[in-house]
Structures are given as C-alpha cells and as structure tokens.
Amino acid sequence: ELHLVESGGGLVQPGGSLRLSCVASGFTFxxxxxxxxxxxxxxxxxxxxxxxxxGSEKYYVDSVNGRFTISRDNAKNSLYLQMNxxxxxxxxxxxxxxxxxxIVVLRGAPDHxxxxxxxxxxxxxxxxxx
Amino acid sequence: AIQLTQSPxxxxxxxxxxxxxxxxASQGISSALAWYQQKPGKVPKALIFDGSSLESGVPSRxxxxxxxxxxxxxxxxxxPEDFATYYCQQFNSFQGLTFGGGTKVEIK
Numbered sequence: 031e032l033h034l035v036e037s038g039g040g041l042v043q044p045g046g047s048l049r050l051s052c053v054a055s056g057f058t059f060x061x062x063x064x065x066x067x068x069x070x071x072x073x074x075x076x077x078x079x080x081x082x083x084x085g086s087e088k089y090y091v092d093s094v095n096g097r098f099t100i101s102r103d104n105a106k107n108s109l110y111l112q113m114n115x116x117x118x119x120x121x122x123x124x125x126x127x128x129x130x131x132x133i134v135v136l137r138g139a140p141d142h143x144x145x146x147x148x149x150x151x152x153x154x155x156x157x158x159x160x
Numbered sequence: 161a162i163q164l165t166q167s168p169x170x171x172x173x174x175x176x177x178x179x180x181x182x183x184x185a186s187q188g189i190s191s192a193l194a195w196y197q198q199k200p201g202k203v204p205k206a207l208i209f210d211g212s213s214l215e216s217g218v219p220s221r222x223x224x225x226x227x228x229x230x231x232x233x234x235x236x237x238x239x240p241e242d243f244a245t246y247y248c249q250q251f252n253s254f255q256g257l258t259f260g261g262g263t264k265v266e267i268k
Contacts, residue, residue, distance in 0.1 A: 065257070067204075075196075075204060075247055077257040089256050092161065125203060131251075134191070134210060144210040145251035146194035150203040 032056040032149045034126045039154030046116050046158070052109040052126030052151055060084075060104035063129030065147050066111050068122035068156075076122075079111065080129060080145075094120075116158045123153040162186050164248050166260035172268040179235040181263045183226075183248035191227040192250055198262075199244045207246075208233065235265075243267055 038050040050066070066078040079100040080089045088100050099112040109126055127147035134141045163186040173179050183193065191211030196204040206215045208224035211231060221236040235242055248260040 074245075074262045075198075075249075075259040077249075077259060080251075080257065089253075091256060130209065132210065142190035142192050143251075143253065144192040144194070145257065146206055146209040146249060147204075148206050148209075148215065150205075152203060 032128075034128065034149060034151035036124065036126050036151045036154035039124065039156045041157045041159065042116055043160050044116060044118055044158055047112070047114045048116065048156060050111040050113065050124055050126075050154055050156075054107045054109070054128070057128070057149075059102075059107040063131050063145070064100075064102060064109045065127045065129045066100060066109075067125045067127055067147070067150075068120075069125070069153075070119075070122045073122075078124070081109070113156070116156075118158050121156060121158050123155055125153045126151040161255050162189065162250060162252055162258055164250060164258050164260035166246075166248055166263050168263060169261065170264040170266060172266050173238050174268045175238055175240055177238045177268075179238050179242075179265060181233045181246055181265075183231045183233070183260050185229045185231070185250060188228045189250045189252065192252075193224070193226070193231045194249045195222075195224055195233045196247045196249065197242075197244045198247065204247065238265070 033055045036052045065080045081100045097115045101110045128149040130148050131145045165184045195208040198204040212224045223234050225232050245262045245264045251257040
C-alpha cells in the first residue's frame, strides 16, 4: 500500500525555522517527482514546492522562494522542507504528495507536459505565532 | 504565475443532479489541468488529470473536458459521497503550479 507520512510540524515564533520530513513507502520513491502543498485553516490548497526525482530541478511558489528549501534523500525514501524566516501567514497544514508528470505526444511530436499529485500524506500542522 | 479562476465558489445540489464546475486559466495551458476532491478533514484526492483522463479507481460519473483556457468538471449524477470541495490545478515548468480557489458542493 502506498503511504506518505509527514512529521516535523509544530508551534514556532515568527522568524523561526522548522524542518518538515516525509517518509514514503509502498512505491519506488526515487522514480517520482515530489511536492509540498499547504492549506491554511479554512482556506484552499496552495502549492509550495516541487522536486525532480534526482533533485536536479526544484520549483517554489514566489511567497516562499528564498525562505524554504525542498530536498530529498532517495536512499532514505524521504522528502524534506526546510522552512526559515517563518511568518504568521505560513501557518497551515503541510501535505507531502507524490507527483505524476507525463508528456502528451500528438502526431508523433511532444505537445505538452502535465503534472498532478496522486498520493497524499495526512499532513503535519505548522503554527507560526508569538 | 498562471491564475486559475473557478466558478461557482459554491453550489447547492440534490442527489441525482448533474453538476458542472468550471475553471478558467489566465493563459493557455493546453490540456494540462487536474481536478481534486477534498472532503472536510480529509486529504485531497485526484479525480482527473490532463484535462479529461480519469484517475484510476474514480467513478465514471466524474468527467473532465476542455483545453486552452476553459475547463469543466462534470458529475453526471451527484451521489451523497460527492458532497465536498473541488479544486482545479495546473503546472507550468516556468511559472510553477497553481490551484483554483475551490468550489464547495453542498446538499440542497
């Protein structure tokens, strides 16, 4: 069975740091893109960051770029999110998710890529407050 | 970043109704759009990817259509377990990933 289990959330003061972890099981972790998504209390989903299978490509939402760092350790089937300079607006449930990236070929030529998340962890809560 | 605008933000419907939710992108994204369902207190679940491809295990009453900037999620006959919030999502390598604001489907 496919599993993603997040940990590392907690209460932190503004300006502080946290490191989230996500451990994968039930699939070949090193074969998949991975993603962090967050959801503030009572709000919608917000993408945070993506990382390619080998860690060579990383993408961030503008609001966390330069403060958060996504990384992975394929030997440990683990995904991480180092969060620095935390703000009150970073308060949210943080989900780890498996990414599925595919390419659509039309008339023998690449037409476009798609990306979506097909396996989600249950989340870890980050609260930034003084 | 590419913006995704969902409409309506909420709707009330009855069991058996046909429900349609729309998602408009601020620029063309081909068919690279996914749809998710999220029930209260639960994690999101993928329903549709690449505009119209049904995720494994998802009931066939769910369907997606559209390309370019305008997309639709349709539930052909609403079931009690379908009352939830639905989100669209796109990813562009140069502009990142975005979700729509969500559509809450409530019981009439």
